[in-house]
Amino acid sequence: MYVAVKGGERAIDNAHAWLAEERRGDPSVPELSVAQIREQMALAVNRVMAEGSLYDPDLAALAIKQARGDLIEAVFLIRAYRTTLPRFAASSAVETAAMAVDRRISATFKDLPGGQVLGPTFDYTHRLLDFALLAEGLPAPAPGTPAKPQPVPHVTGFLNRDGLIEDAPHSEAVPPDLTREPMELPADRALRLQAITRGDEGFILSLAYSTQRGYGRTHAFVGELRIGQVAVEVDIPELGFAVEIGEVELTECETVNQFKGSRTEPPQFTRGYGLVFGQSERKAIAMSLVDRALRWKELGEDFTGAPAQDEEFVLMHADNIQATGFLEHIKLPHYVDFQAELELVRKLRAEALALQEAAE
Amino acid sequence: MIADALAGGFTEAPVQSARAFREVLEAMARPGTIRRVVGALPPAPVSVAAGVVLLTLCDGTTPLYLAGAADCAAMRDWVAFHIGAPLVTAEYAAFALGRWEDLNPITRFRVGQPDYPDRSATLIVEQDKLTNQGPALTGPGIETANWLNLPETAAFRANRALFPLGFDTIFTAGDQIAGLPRSTRVEAI
Amino acid sequence: MTDEAYNFAYLDEQTKAMIRRAILKGIAVPGYQVPFASREMPMPYGWGTGGVQVTAACLVPEDRLKVIDQGADDTTNAVSIRKFFARTAGVATTERTVEATMIQTRHRIPEVPMKAGQILVFQVPIPEPLRFLEPREAETRKMHELEEYGLMHVKLYEDIARHGQIATSYAYPVKVEGRYVMDPSPIPKFDNPKLSCSPAIQLFGAGREQRIYALPPWTKVESLDFDDHPFKATKAAHDCDLCAAGDSYLDEVIIDDQGGRMFVCSDTDFCAGRRAKGHKGRLWAPEPEAAE
Numbered sequence: 001m002y003v004a005v006k007g008g009e010r011a012i013d014n015a016h017a018w019l020a021e022e023r024r025g026d027p028s029v030p031e032l033s034v035a036q037i038r039e040q041m042a043l044a045v046n047r048v049m050a051e052g053s054l055y056d057p058d059l060a061a062l063a064i065k066q067a068r069g070d071l072i073e074a075v076f077l078i079r080a081y082r083t084t085l086p087r088f089a090a091s092s093a094v095e096t097a098a099m100a101v102d103r104r105i106s107a108t109f110k111d112l113p114g115g116q117v118l119g120p121t122f123d124y125t126h127r128l129l130d131f132a133l134l135a136e137g138l139p140a141p142a143p144g145t146p147a148k149p150q151p152v153p154h155v156t157g158f159l160n161r162d163g164l165i166e167d168a169p170h171s172e173a174v175p176p177d178l179t180r181e182p183m184e185l186p187a188d189r190a191l192r193l194q195a196i197t198r199g200d201e202g203f204i205l206s207l208a209y210s211t212q213r214g215y216g217r218t219h220a221f222v223g224e225l226r227i228g229q230v231a232v233e234v235d236i237p238e239l240g241f242a243v244e245i246g247e248v249e250l251t252e253c254e255t256v257n258q259f260k261g262s263r264t265e266p267p268q269f270t271r272g273y274g275l276v277f278g279q280s281e282r283k284a285i286a287m288s289l290v291d292r293a294l295r296w297k298e299l300g301e302d303f304t305g306a307p308a309q310d311e312e313f314v315l316m317h318a319d320n321i322q323a324t325g326f327l328e329h330i331k332l333p334h335y336v337d338f339q340a341e342l343e344l345v346r347k348l349r350a351e352a353l354a355l356q357e358a359a360e
Numbered sequence: 361m362i363a364d365a366l367a368g369g370f371t372e373a374p375v376q377s378a379r380a381f382r383e384v385l386e387a388m389a390r391p392g393t394i395r396r397v398v399g400a401l402p403p404a405p406v407s408v409a410a411g412v413v414l415l416t417l418c419d420g421t422t423p424l425y426l427a428g429a430a431d432c433a434a435m436r437d438w439v440a441f442h443i444g445a446p447l448v449t450a451e452y453a454a455f456a457l458g459r460w461e462d463l464n465p466i467t468r469f470r471v472g473q474p475d476y477p478d479r480s481a482t483l484i485v486e487q488d489k490l491t492n493q494g495p496a497l498t499g500p501g502i503e504t505a506n507w508l509n510l511p512e513t514a515a516f517r518a519n520r521a522l523f524p525l526g527f528d529t530i531f532t533a534g535d536q537i538a539g540l541p542r543s544t545r546v547e548a549i
Numbered sequence: 550m551t552d553e554a555y556n557f558a559y560l561d562e563q564t565k566a567m568i569r570r571a572i573l574k575g576i577a578v579p580g581y582q583v584p585f586a587s588r589e590m591p592m593p594y595g596w597g598t599g600g601v602q603v604t605a606a607c608l609v610p611e612d613r614l615k616v617i618d619q620g621a622d623d624t625t626n627a628v629s630i631r632k633f634f635a636r637t638a639g640v641a642t643t644e645r646t647v648e649a650t651m652i653q654t655r656h657r658i659p660e661v662p663m664k665a666g667q668i669l670v671f672q673v674p675i676p677e678p679l680r681f682l683e684p685r686e687a688e689t690r691k692m693h694e695l696e697e698y699g700l701m702h703v704k705l706y707e708d709i710a711r712h713g714q715i716a717t718s719y720a721y722p723v724k725v726e727g728r729y730v731m732d733p734s735p736i737p738k739f740d741n742p743k744l745s746c747s748p749a750i751q752l753f754g755a756g757r758e759q760r761i762y763a764l765p766p767w768t769k770v771e772s773l774d775f776d777d778h779p780f781k782a783t784k785a786a787h788d789c790d791l792c793a794a795g796d797s798y799l800d801e802v803i804i805d806d807q808g809g810r811m812f813v814c815s816d817t818d819f820c821a822g823r824r825a826k827g828h829k830g831r832l833w834a835p836e837p838e839a840a841e
C-alpha cells in the first residue's frame with residue numbers, strides 16, 4: 001500500500017532545530033558575540049550593509065551570525081527586515097567632499113591638496129598567513145598622530161576647473177527609488193547607480209574586469225578613492241534647517257576615463273562613479289567601471305555588445321537576492337511540470353518509433 | 361475645523377482597509393454589482409463609500425484631483441491628514457473624486473500609455489444612488505449581463521473603444537460602491 | 550493567533566495599498582502585466598513571494614485560506630506559506646477546496662471547480678510569455694503593445710514541424726479576451742481550460758519580476774493553437790490508483806526499483822474526498838492508523 005508523503009510541517013520544524021544546532025557548532029568552543037563580528041569581521045559587515053541597503057553594523061553582524069557566515073543569506077535577512085521599516089524622512093545628499101577621510105588615494109596625481117593617505121589597507125601586505133593570529137592578543141598600537149582635519153577636495157574638481165573632464169552639474173531632481181518603484185528600462189544614471197551599489201560584489205567585480213579585458217573597454221584611471229565618515233543630514237521643515245542625524249562610513253571612487261571627443265563635444269575626460277556603504281573599495285572601483293561602461297549611449301559611443309554595456313543585462317542580474325532565490329527555487333518540487341514533460345516525451349517517442357516501424 | 365479633519369478615518373486601518381479592498385476588488389471584478397463598504401466618515405458632501413475608497417487605495421504617492429463640491433477646505437484638510445495624497449489638476453491625477461458633471465470634460469484624465477496602459481486614472485464618481493437599472497454591461501467579469509444606472513453611456517463607450525487604454529471608474533453613493541473598469545462594454549441607449 | 554510584532558498580513562499599509570492598486574489595474578486590463586514595486590519578503594524569491602504579496606493584499610480576517618504546491622496541501626513550501634499567514638494574519642486555514650475563500654497555488658488549479666466568492670492566487674516565476682523568445686523587456690513590452698505575437702506562433706509552429714505537435718506541456722501560453730498573450734504560470738496544460746470563464750477571481754503574482762496580472766471572473770481565455778492542430782488538454786492515460794478518478798491530473802510515483810509505478814491524483818484534497826465517498830482505486834487500502 002502506498003501512502004502519500006505527509007508530515008511536511010514536522011519535517012520543517014525538525015530541520016530548523018537541526019539548523020540551529022549546526023549554527024552554534026561545537027558547544028565547547030565559546031560562542032561568537034555580535035560585537036565580535038561587528039568589530040573583527042568588519043568588511044563582511046560592510047558588504048552585508050551595502051548589498052542589504054541598510055546601514056546598521058549591529059544588525060548586519062547579527063545577520064552574519066544567524067546566517068552561519070553565508071553573506072548572501074545575511075544580505076537576505078537584512079533586506080527582509082528592511083522591508084518592514086517605516087520611512088520617516090529622506091536625507092539631503094551627503095557631502096563626500098567634506099568626508100573625514102581614513103584613506104584617500106589618487107592614481108592620477110602624485111601629490112595633491114589633502115595628500116595621499118594610505119589608511120588601513122591590505123594593498124602592500126604580503127599575503128602570508130600570519131600564524132601569530134592563531135594565538136589571541138592585541139596587535140601593537142599603530143603609530144602616528146591623528147591627522148589634522150583639512151579640506152580634501154575632489155580630484156575631478158581640479159580637472160573640471162580646466163574643462164578637461166565632463167561637467168557633472170548639480171541636480172535637484174529627485175532620484176527614482178528602486179526599492180519603492182518597479183524597475184523601468186531604460187533606466188537613468190541615478191537608478192543604475194542604485195542598482196549597482198546594492199548589486200552582488202562578485203557580479204559587479206567580474207563585469208568591471210571584463211571591461212578591462214576589452215569587453216566594453218573604458219580606459220579607466222582611479223582619479224580618486226576615498227574612505228571615511230560623512231555626516232547624514234535631514235531637513236526638518238518645521239525648523240527650516242537641516243539636522244545631522246548621524247554619520248555613515250562610505251567608500252567613494254571616481255574614475256577618469258579616456259574620451260576622444262565627438263562631433264558636438266571637444267575631447268575631454270569622462271567620469272565613472274562608485275559609492276558604497278562602509279569600507280568596500282573593491283566594490284566601489286568595480287562600480288565606477290561598470291557605471292562608465294553603461295554610459296556609452298549618453299556619451300555617443302558605440303554599443304559593442306559587451307555585457308557591461310548592456311543595461312538590461314546588468315540591472316536585471318545584479319541583485320544576488322533575486323538571483324539566489326530564483327536559482328535555488330528549482331530544488332522545490334516541480335513534479336507536476338515534470339510529469340507533463342514525461343507524458344509528452346513518451347508520446348513523441350511512441351510516435352517516432354511507430355513511424356520507424358512502419359518504414360521498416 | 362481641524363478636529364473635523366482628524367476624525368472620520370479608519371480606526372483600525374489594517375483590517376478595515378483589507379475588508380474595504382475586498383469589496384472594491386469584487387466590485388471591479390464584477391462590473392455593475394453593488395456592494396457596501398464601511399469605516400470612513402469624510403466631510404460633507406463626500407460619501408462614506410468615497411471616503412473608504414480613498415483611505416484604502418490612496419496615499420502620498422497617488423496624485424488626487426478633487427472636483428466640484430468635493431474640492432472644499434474641509435475635504436482638503438481631511439485628505440491632507442488621513443491620506444497625504446498631493447492634490448493636483450485633472451491631467452496629473454491617479455485618482456479623481458467628484459460628481460460626474462464636475463469631473464467633465466472626462467477627456468482630461470490619463471488613459472495610460474500604449475506600453476503602460478496601467479498608468480491611467482481611476483475616477484471615483486459620486487452619485488445620489490446606485491441601482492441595477494440602466495444600460496446593460498457586458499465583458500470580463502460578467503457572466504451574461506449586468507445593469508447599472510450610469511450618468512451617461514457615450515463617454516464610457518468611447519472609453520471602451522480606447523482599450524487597453526482608458527480610465528477606470530468606481531461609482532459611490534452613501535455606503536455603496538459599483539465598479540466599471542475600462543474593459544466593460546456599455547449598451548448604447 | 551496573530552503575531553503582534555507584525556502588521557496584519559505582514560506588509561505595511563502603504564505597501565498593501567500599492568499592491569491593491571496594481572491588482573485593480575490588472576483586473577481592468579485582463580492579461581496585462583502590471584509592474585509593481587515588489588518587496589523583499591521573509592521567504593526567498595522563487596518561493597512564491599509574488600503570490601504571497603498578492604494574498605497579503607487581499608486577505609481579510611474572515612478568510613479561510615488554502616495553500617497548495619503541486620496540487621498538494623502538505624508539500625513543504627505550501628506548509629510554510631500557510632503557516633506564515635496563520636501567524637501574521639490570524640486567518641483560518643483549510644485543506645478543502647470547497648471551504649476555502651482564498652487559495653494560493655503553485656503549478657496547479659484544483660480539480661473541484663472554483664466558485665464565485667473565491668480568489669485563486671497563482672505564484673508566477675516568469676510572467677512574460679514571450680521571455681524565452683525575446684529576453685529583452687523593452688522588446689517584449691513593445692510586442693504586447695503592438696499585439697505582435699507572430700514570434701510565439703512561429704515557435705509553436707516549429708514544434709509542429711519538428712515533432713508533429715506543439716511540444717509545450719506546461720506554462721502553455723493563452724490569449725485573454727482576444728488581446729493579451731499571457732503566461733498562465735507553470736500549470737500543466739491540462740489545467741488551461743479551467744482558466745477560462747471561471748466564476749472566481751484569478752490573480753497572478755510574480756515577485757522577483759515585479760509583475761501582477763489578473764483574470765476577472767467570466768473572462769475568455771484561449772490556449773494558443775492552430776486550426777489543424779487544436780489545443781488538447783492532456784494527462785497520463787491512467788486512472789488514479791487510490792481513488793479511481795479518470796479525469797484528474799496524476800502524479801507518477803516510482804514504487805520500487807523494478808520499474809513499478811503508480812499514478813495518484815496530484816490534487817490531494819480531491820483524491821481524499823473521493824476516497825471518503827468510497828471510491829477505490831487499483832492500489833487502494835484502508836488508511837493505516839495515524840501514528841501519534
